[in-house]
Each structure stands twice: as structure tokens, then as C-alpha cells.
Amino acid sequence: MLGPGLVLAGGVVLEGLSIASKELEGSARPIAAALVVIVAIVSLAGVLSLRPGTRRGWTSSSALTCLPSGAYLAARFTEGPWSHLTGILLPLLVLVVARSSEGRRARLGLFFAALVLLGATRRERPPPPRPPLPRSDVPAASGPSLVVLVIDTLRADALDPEGEIARFARGGVDFRQCVGAAPWTLPAIGSLLTGLMPSQHGALTAMTPLADEVTTLAELLRARGYATAAFTGGAFVGTAHHLDRGFEHFDAGCERRFAPFRRHVPLVWRLAKNRYVPLRWLVRWVDEFRGFAGVVAGARAWGEERKASGDTRPFFLLLHTYQVHDYYIYDPPVDDRVLEDGPGLSERFADRFSVHPSELSTATQADLDVFHRLYQGRVRAVEAGLPELERCVRDLAGENAVWVLTADHGEGFDAARGRVHHGGRLHEDLLRVPLLVHAPGRLPEGLVVESTVRSVDVMPTVLDLLDQPVPPGLAGESLLPALRGERAFPASAFAEERAHGFDLLTLRRDGWKWIRGPGHAELYRLAEDPREAFPLPGEPPGELRDELEAFSARFPARASAEIELDPATLEHLRALGYVR
């Protein structure tokens, strides 16, 4: 029994180190880490000095319960990062007490075991409270329902022509040249949900939320009698950056089995994910990530609740998944199949459970090709869940639903040009996203549109499809008149990157693409060079320059006031590689 005791004690050491390194800032970090090591060594020595079964020894059951119970209880019942240190100290205390009260050792062990069980049944504290929105008292609208599915990081060219999304595309309008407003999640989804450019809605950097005066699609529809609900992968698509505004029900944690990056995440999982121990089998067994299946399950549960409560309002359902985005964080059921089926990653990345995106930028093309296969595997996994989502929506709304399937931005896998991951640049691999719109009876089926459209057109278009007025001042426009042939499709598409130390703006127009920033300019002729492989020398046509100038004057970059992120969101953003 000494063996398991040692393993547990070792686990506590690693847990303490992990916590100390992540959650303590500034000068407290090295002190805390040193304390953890010292106390853990003393605890280990305590365990080693036990002689199970002998009169002076401690019963092995007590030894086995006191170490994890101390850490567990402290994490359950105390606040703040120091609780973990207390957790490491408690086992020592228990050992001392146990050695000085021999007659009651077994009972003491049982007492702690009971406390552990009590702790295990206590619910995790909820994330920072968001005042629940009451059901709107506006008379119920009578239009169709709306489903918007955002598959984070899905490139326009990543779809399998035989896959479920391609099948879905044939049921409506397939916009093949949709341009996102930004090359990373927060500003891009902000634009999708407001119809505004990032400089207008203010969510420009990881620390700036949507501006207060901006109205979201959910707020508009709720005010017009719609039920509103969102199931997302969290991080940027969460309460911290105010993307939950207007949603009566907002669940940002449905992609994970455990509340994300909280203290009660099993110790063994943290150890494995932090690469302290080579426990691939364990990661497979614990398998905390549910991905898109969790999003669909959340929507289904919400739908059943809605039916039970007799809510017959039309609804706006926003669904968002990081399953494709997180291709560099090990997801056993999906990734194992891909890795078995072809060459694997080089020694640098093989057997890693998570890779920081900054490491991708120095990966070889051979490794990026494997990552690209993992990425494609994730796309297939999301595609496999689409029919279940369609059944779920059909159960709720019959055929009377408008659908939008899109992405916020794409992803780069090109080592030679340094176009890897997303953010920090404005090339087509990041800006071109799929945009599929279904509206039975309102839009044709199987129509493919090759004209340029923009993510900012989504909000006015769906409002138009739902027969709701489109508010003035949006950067986008309804695409219905153009689809009816009454007007031309938008002539110009802009995108912005104002975070990560960049100040880039791009304009795509008449087959040209111009990317411009301080001391930086790239000009491409997209019509002949869709991959932007051959930057052209010289200046762009005057029209392009004038229009870009006019955009800058009309929408001067304006970030909202910075917010302080809660620890859970910060930790999630760190894991995704957005915050250091």
C-alpha cells in the first residue's frame, strides 16, 4: 500500500507546482512554488516513515486518505490561489495529528474520507454571475426561428465535398466568397453578431469587450418577442466580453465534461494534460472534451425544457464550437484515428497532449501537414454531429427555421510563407469563411454564389429573412435584394486586425486585395493569385486607396475600455494560446 501512497503524494507535489506556476502572479510565485516543494518533500518523508501494519505505523487506509483529502478539502472550501497551498499543508498536519494520537488513527482516516465524499458532492461555484435575463414580456413574434452555427476556425476550403456540411449547403444558398471582418475569434464573432466592423463594436483586443452602446442580434430579437439561447465553447464567446448580451439562456461551458479549468478538474487529468506524466491511456479514459457533441446536447436539453414549459415563441439559437480550433490539444477519440492513419508528428510534438500555438509558428511543414490532417479530422467530427443538430431543431421548430452555418475565421498551415495559426495578418486563408444560409420558402435551394459577401452582412440578411426591420448604421447590408437581382452584391470587403500589436486593414475589391498597416503594404491580384503567393510591387489603383482612406476616417479604431478578466476565462484563453 506504500506504493499508491507515494504516487498520491507525488501527485500532490505536481499539483501544487502546477497551481503555483499558473495562478500566482509576481513575486508570490517562486515563494509559493518553493513552499510547495518543501512541504511536499516533508509529506513524502512522512509517508515513507510509515510502516503499515505495525503498531507504531499508521494504517495504510489513513495514509491513503489523508494526502489527497487535505488538498481536496482545501480546494473545495477555501477561496483564492492560496487554498492550494493550504491543501498541501493539510496532509502534513494530518500526519502530525495522526502520529500523536495513535488510538484514533483509523477513525481519523475515516473522518477525512467522509469529508472527501462531502466535498465531492458539493457543487462547483458557478462562474462569475451574469444577471439572468427574465423571459421577455414582449408579445411572442410569429416569424420563423433562427439557428446560427459558428464552427470556429473553419476555413472555407476545408469542407469535404461528400460530407455533411456540403450536403447541408445544397439545401440553401452557398456563398463561396464570404469575407470575415477579422482574423481571430473575438472581433470576428463580435462582427457576426452585430453587423458592425470591429472598430465600430469595440471588441478589438483580448481585454476589450463589446461596447455598451452596441446592439446585438440577440438583443434585437429578444426585444421583438424571440426566445434567445446560446451554447458555446466559452473563452471569447462568453460572458467576459459581453457576447452573451441579449441571451436569456447562455451556456459557455457545454464543450467540456468538467467546468473548464476549475479546481475540481481531476488531479490525474491535470497531470496528464500538463505533460508531467506519460499517461496517454489515462487521457483517453478521462476524455474531458466533448466538443460539438456537448454543444448539441446542450441545445437538445434546452429544447426539452422549453417544450416542457410550454414556451411557443420562435427562438434564436446560437451554437459555437472550438472542436476544429483546438486541433493542437489532444482529443483522443478524434485524433487517434487520424494519427493511426498516416505519418505522425516529429519527435518535437509526438506524444504531446497540448501544443501552444506559438510553437506552431516554428513547426516544420511536415509537422504542419500532420496538424492539418488533425484539423481535417476535427472538421469531420463536427460534420458527423450536424444531422443530430438538424433533428433537434426540427423537433423544436419543424421546417420553420432559418439557418446560418459559418465560421469566424480560418487557419494557416503554410510554413514557407510564415502563414501559420490565425491572428496577426489578413490573408485569405484566415478571412475566407464558409457561409451557408437556409430559409425554406424564402431562399432557393442549391444556389452557389461566387460574388463577394461579408460576415457583417449576416445580421441584416437574417433580420430581413425573419421580416424584422434592419437597424440603421450597420457596416453590412441584407443580401436578399442582391439575391433577387435587384441590386449588385457588395463591391468591397474590409477586414481589420487591431490586436497583438498590429494595426492592419485590408480591402478586397474588383479582384484586388490590399493589406496596409504602419510600414507595411501587400498588394495582390486575387483573381489570378487566389493564394496570395505573388505580392505585386507598386501602389494599388487610386480607387482602392481612396476607399481604404475613407474607411479609416469613417471607422477610426476605437477599443472599448479594458476589462479585468475572471481567472477561469484567463486560464481558458491561456490554454487556447491567446494570453500568455
Ligand SMILES: [Zn+2]
Ligand atoms: Zn475563432
